[in-house]
Amino acid sequence: MALLAAAAGAYMLYGSKDAAKNKKAIKGWMLKAKGDILEKLEQMKDIDEAKYHKVVDDITKKYAPLAQVSKTELQELIKETKGHWKNIKKHVK
Numbered sequence: 001m002a003l004l005a006a007a008a009g010a011y012m013l014y015g016s017k018d019a020a021k022n023k024k025a026i027k028g029w030m031l032k033a034k035g036d037i038l039e040k041l042e043q044m045k046d047i048d049e050a051k052y053h054k055v056v057d058d059i060t061k062k063y064a065p066l067a068q069v070s071k072t073e074l075q076e077l078i079k080e081t082k083g084h085w086k087n088i089k090k091h092v093k
Contacts, residue, residue, distance in 0.1 A: 056081050
């Protein structure tokens with residue numbers, strides 16, 4: 001699972017076609033949320049799309065009440081992160 005988490009992290013920050021734009025726009029809470037997602041993935045023994053999406057949903061719920069987190073930004077993060085599954089599943093064996 002560590003390989004999966006590493007692949008997920010790398011893709012979230014570097015693999016997408018908008019990686020340069022994403023790195024400029026990323027805020028501290030977004031980076032922390034992605035790190036929390038990766039930590040949770042590392043702890044899991046097996047993963048599929050439903051479990052991956054649940055991890056994303058569970059972690060991002062913690063960030064919703066924070067003052068610096070806009071609903072729009074949070075929804076964009078959720079959409080982007082869940083969208084990475086297609087690339088991440090290539091590393092799941």
